[in-house]
Amino acid sequence: xxxxxxxxxxxxxxxxxxxxxxxxxxxxxxxxxxxxxxxxxxxxxxxxxxxxxxxxxxxxxxxxxxxxxxxxxxxxxxxxxxxxxxxxxxxxxxxxxxxxxxxxxxxxxxxxxxx
Numbered sequence: 001x002x003x004x005x006x007x008x009x010x011x012x013x014x015x016x017x018x019x020x021x022x023x024x025x026x027x028x029x030x031x032x033x034x035x036x037x038x039x040x041x042x043x044x045x046x047x048x049x050x051x052x053x054x055x056x057x058x059x060x061x062x063x064x065x066x067x068x069x070x071x072x073x074x075x076x077x078x079x080x081x082x083x084x085x086x087x088x089x090x091x092x093x094x095x096x097x098x099x100x101x102x103x104x105x106x107x108x109x110x111x112x113x114x115x
Contacts, residue, residue: 002026002104004096009109012086016113020081022096022106029077030054032100036070036081038092038111048094049081063089086113 008020020036035050049070051058058070069082079096095108 004098004104004106006094006096006106006109009094009111011112011114013115014087014113016086017082017084018086018111020083020094020109020111022079022081024077024079024098024104027098027102027104029098030074032098032104034070034072034079035097035099036079036094037097038090038094039108040089040092043092046092051079053100083111086111088113 003025005023006020008018012018031053033050033052036048037045038048039045047061048064049058049060049068051070051072055072060068067085072079090111090113092111093108094111096106098104
């Protein structure tokens with residue numbers, strides 16, 4: 001059974017940091033490109049960051065460049081998103097996606113940036 005389970009979300013003040021995790025099971029994680037997406041209420045889903053299967057290359061959405069870092073540990077079947085200098089506009093549900101032959105989605109974790 002394929003599963004992607006996100007964790008690490010919560011309420012944080014502007015300027016703060018959070019680290020999201022996405023634990024994968026049920027498929028060959030090391031073959032898959034992994035991405036983080038987010039969706040705020042009333043807005044389109046937005047690509048936040050993507051990392052290749054080996055972790056050798058990453059890419060980021062313009063709104064998070066220089067603040068967020070995506071990484072993965074293929075031994076632990078986990079992808080991470082380190083989020084620094086958080087802003088209120090980063091508030092959204094963050095979901096991870098695995099893509100290769102198939103595309104899998106997690107259910108998401110809520111991140112709220114507010115004072």
